[in-house]
Amino acid sequence: MSKHHVTTTINGEETEFLCETQETLLDVLRNTLNLTGSKEGCASGDCGACSVIADGTLVCSCLMLGVEAEGKTITTVEGIADGETLHPVQRQFLEHAALQCGFCTPGFIVATKALLDANPDPTEEEARYWLAGNLCRCTGYDKIIRAVMDAAAEMRGEARAA
Amino acid sequence: MNYIIPQSELKVVGTRPVRPDGVDKVTGRATFGADMTLAGMIWGKMLRSPHAHARIVAIDTSRALALPGVRAVVTAADFPDIASEEAFVGEGPMNFRDLSRNCLARDKVLYEGHAVAAVAAASQSVAEAALDLIDVTYEVLPHVIDVEAAMAAGAPILHEDMFTVGIEPKPTKPSNIAKRVAFAKGDAEAGFREADVIVEGRYTTQPVHQAYIEPHACLAQVAADGQAHIYSSTQGQFMVRAYCAKVLGWEIADIRSYPMEIGGGFGGKTLVYLEPVALALARKAGRPVKMVMTREEVFRASGPTSGAVIEVKIGARRDGSIVAAREVLKYQAGAFAGSPIGPGCMCGFAMYDLPNVDVVGYDVVSNRPKVAAYRAPGAPITSFAVESAMDDLARKLKIDPLALREMNGARDGSKTHYGVTHRDIGFLATLEAARSHPHYSAPLKPGQGRGVACGFWFNIGGESSGAVHVNEDGSISVVSGNPDIGGSRASMAMMAAEVLGVPIEHVRPIVGDTASIGFSHLTGGSRVTFATGMAVTQAAERVVDQLKQRAAQIWEIPAEAVEWKDGKAYPAGLNAGAFEPLSLAQIALKAGRTGGPISSEVTLNAQGAGPGFGCHICDVEVDSETGHVKILRYTAVQDVGKAIHPSYVEGQIQGGAAQGIGWALNEEYIYDKDGKMENAGFLDYRVPVASDLPLIEAVMVEVPNPRHPFGVRGVGEVPIVPPMAAVANAIRAATGLRMPDLPISPPKLRAALDAASGAKAA
Ligand code: FES
Numbered sequence A: 001m002s003k004h005h006v007t008t009t010i011n012g013e014e015t016e017f018l019c020e021t022q023e024t025l026l027d028v029l030r031n032t033l034n035l036t037g038s039k040e041g042c043a044s045g046d047c048g049a050c051s052v053i054a055d056g057t058l059v060c061s062c063l064m065l066g067v068e069a070e071g072k073t074i075t076t077v078e079g080i081a082d083g084e085t086l087h088p089v090q091r092q093f094l095e096h097a098a099l100q101c102g103f104c105t106p107g108f109i110v111a112t113k114a115l116l117d118a119n120p121d122p123t124e125e126e127a128r129y130w131l132a133g134n135l136c137r138c139t140g141y142d143k144i145i146r147a148v149m150d151a152a153a154e155m156r157g158e159a160r161a162a
Numbered sequence B: 001m002n003y004i005i006p007q008s009e010l011k012v013v014g015t016r017p018v019r020p021d022g023v024d025k026v027t028g029r030a031t032f033g034a035d036m037t038l039a040g041m042i043w044g045k046m047l048r049s050p051h052a053h054a055r056i057v058a059i060d061t062s063r064a065l066a067l068p069g070v071r072a073v074v075t076a077a078d079f080p081d082i083a084s085e086e087a088f089v090g091e092g093p094m095n096f097r098d099l100s101r102n103c104l105a106r107d108k109v110l111y112e113g114h115a116v117a118a119v120a121a122a123s124q125s126v127a128e129a130a131l132d133l134i135d136v137t138y139e140v141l142p143h144v145i146d147v148e149a150a151m152a153a154g155a156p157i158l159h160e161d162m163f164t165v166g167i168e169p170k171p172t173k174p175s176n177i178a179k180r181v182a183f184a185k186g187d188a189e190a191g192f193r194e195a196d197v198i199v200e201g202r203y204t205t206q207p208v209h210q211a212y213i214e215p216h217a218c219l220a221q222v223a224a225d226g227q228a229h230i231y232s233s234t235q236g237q238f239m240v241r242a243y244c245a246k247v248l249g250w251e252i253a254d255i256r257s258y259p260m261e262i263g264g265g266f267g268g269k270t271l272v273y274l275e276p277v278a279l280a281l282a283r284k285a286g287r288p289v290k291m292v293m294t295r296e297e298v299f300r301a302s303g304p305t306s307g308a309v310i311e312v313k314i315g316a317r318r319d320g321s322i323v324a325a326r327e328v329l330k331y332q333a334g335a336f337a338g339s340p341i342g343p344g345c346m347c348g349f350a351m352y353d354l355p356n357v358d359v360v361g362y363d364v365v366s367n368r369p370k371v372a373a374y375r376a377p378g379a380p381i382t383s384f385a386v387e388s389a390m391d392d393l394a395r396k397l398k399i400d401p402l403a404l405r406e407m408n409g410a411r412d413g414s415k416t417h418y419g420v421t422h423r424d425i426g427f428l429a430t431l432e433a434a435r436s437h438p439h440y441s442a443p444l445k446p447g448q449g450r451g452v453a454c455g456f457w458f459n460i461g462g463e464s465s466g467a468v469h470v471n472e473d474g475s476i477s478v479v480s481g482n483p484d485i486g487g488s489r490a491s492m493a494m495m496a497a498e499v500l501g502v503p504i505e506h507v508r509p510i511v512g513d514t515a516s517i518g519f520s521h522l523t524g525g526s527r528v529t530f531a532t533g534m535a536v537t538q539a540a541e542r543v544v545d546q547l548k549q550r551a552a553q554i555w556e557i558p559a560e561a562v563e564w565k566d567g568k569a570y571p572a573g574l575n576a577g578a579f580e581p582l583s584l585a586q587i588a589l590k591a592g593r594t595g596g597p598i599s600s601e602v603t604l605n606a607q608g609a610g611p612g613f614g615c616h617i618c619d620v621e622v623d624s625e626t627g628h629v630k631i632l633r634y635t636a637v638q639d640v641g642k643a644i645h646p647s648y649v650e651g652q653i654q655g656g657a658a659q660g661i662g663w664a665l666n667e668e669y670i671y672d673k674d675g676k677m678e679n680a681g682f683l684d685y686r687v688p689v690a691s692d693l694p695l696i697e698a699v700m701v702e703v704p705n706p707r708h709p710f711g712v713r714g715v716g717e718v719p720i721v722p723p724m725a726a727v728a729n730a731i732r733a734a735t736g737l738r739m740p741d742l743p744i745s746p747p748k749l750r751a752a753l754d755a756a757s758g759a760k761a762a
């Protein structure tokens, strides 16, 4: 089986990889590039654990082929923090204990960042609908939503909402 | 055992620090089961039965083996055919023969998705291609899916050697009823004769999956001398080791089992599916083998919990005192015996102090995946029925539903129908907290309804190990033998920090593999903070003893004359003030000269896990056009003993409530006429998403468990028990309809609403 050569930018670094035609971006990230922060919960676009930002758009990397990454700029959960400095979304998730097993967390962090990039001042309902593509079976979403709202407030430079 | 530190002096326990493994989990660094790799690793995949019930006539693997890149194929023939042997693993019994045959079918496939053979190949795509080249000849047999159909005379029999246990005289014909269990207290018949009011109902629930977001995954490696390593996502590394050894016929010491981070389990990862097969493939291939289930495989071949039929009858006097209660429960076990029928029979009425009780339960096999534990196994099902009936009873008697429960509620000294007498329980305190919560008296708008329901779970203790090591610089390492499924590293570190008197940041907890820490029972039964916490606490106490001794040695005074406070040794008594206090770091620095490393490992079998009680309040609004139920407000009150890290206790309560809401409204296994699951994916098996739920208020009532040093009770399971009835009772209040069949999905509710309005119009 001959493989495709793909050139892309991942978390700010130019990256090249070889992949089979049917391999998803998620497969490539996890199995070829060892970026295992993106998770596979379903491989069908239903759980959001594989969320990445591709050219500014939130996508399920399990629904995107590796070859489609050609020329694109991809941000995965590994690229959200600034070196050792956590992103406000990451910090708020920790402070709110917005995770139990933590398997859904990378997807939520990426999806929340995309939300706040697009809408810095979401209502609780807007946040809930934006994140409706991310499944969490552990938390009941309560603490996640609180963390998202507080991260939004922090990023707007406001005091904590809760 | 009394509290080692008075509650008012606690410095760490009861606070909300950031969890020690948190940064890894928000940055993607944490290594879960499927994230692990080893040099030379290849991929394993499972071939699964397309039939619900069939005899395996022949398996020909030669074409698969001939495919370039294929390294190994295994079938049941590669495993010992082990005899029936039962072991108790914490939340339910496990028969190793069944376990082995569930990992790889022998003679017959018993459900669609049943594993038949496995391949290991250089890549995932080659492994998949090889599956198509394994030729299995089946003789398809008639199948049976539903529990009552499986119990009926003439039903297709799954196991020719299954004769119902618990019936006298012993049956002579095989049956799908694995066992009958019965519990009785007093004389239910006589009790019902005294009743002024009787409520009765027949309820059904559907199997629901634990639906952890992380599919099962493992990586196995076997060296030429037979020493094996298995890395897996599991609720118990020691369970994996024991089960793999059993199924493969290997020695336990030859298997080292590493717990990876676990992406949810809820009971569903308390047994093995892939691990023994991956080990067998790795041995045959001479290469490390990784296996990861797809979501479809997770639905078709792992979990779920039982679906059931439950009949309830409760009789009371006009003043509300219950005089008799009866329940008949039929639980699906899936393809092998072992539904949680025992807890099902116990938990429904466990919350009440009843004079006359009669409960009978049946454990029934059918052509579905073998059930696995799911959070308070068995209890949510029985409580859906009993708590719905209690609501009907309150209505009939015109008594407030919480008052009715309080009047009949179990208290210290109440004897249950299964023989246990309650001690130090917090049910009444929980009810009181619910009754006085503003939610309970908040006004409702027309068309909205409020329901309440309660729940009980035993919680367990059991075998646990915990170690506390003082490092050379005075920092602390804590090792436990329990996978951290929801923040237990934090609570272990906090308990150790509290006893040692050091800040939590100096304590680093890890989860040890099976060679790094003593045996520990799996993470389940809400036991870890209780039992493993007890081991860690005792280890920390022993370390404090050693630290005092070392300080005494340095000062050349008797050890009894040293006091430990705030992480420092102080000379006490006659010597008070004679020496400068010694910090933990100062003592650690001198450890080499005062007797060597300072550390302690405690292994114990913890007894006295206090049971937990919950009471949930739920407000709903029903869309009469679509039948959609919106949860407007949800409050979950629970007796938690003592919350070590309150945020993670609240998280357990909120998460359990959300799962229960999914169980109530959406989740179910749907089968076609051939016995194939039609909704094996998250699109059609719909778990609650963020936009389905409101904020869930968790109210913690702290009635300390006197048998734990900090008063801990298990908290993880109780919260999934009340929601189904709380939701159904709220729907009853909003619409006037008693919905006895789960899930109360939009089409079902709409049909009921249409029927009711049609009946009214007619
Ligand atoms: S793995 Fe991509 S959405 Fe679930």
Ligand code: FES
Pocket: A098, A099, A100, A101, A102, A103, A104, A105, A135, A136, A137, A138, A139, B213, B263, B264
């Ligand atoms: S924290 Fe476990 S799935 Fe979200």
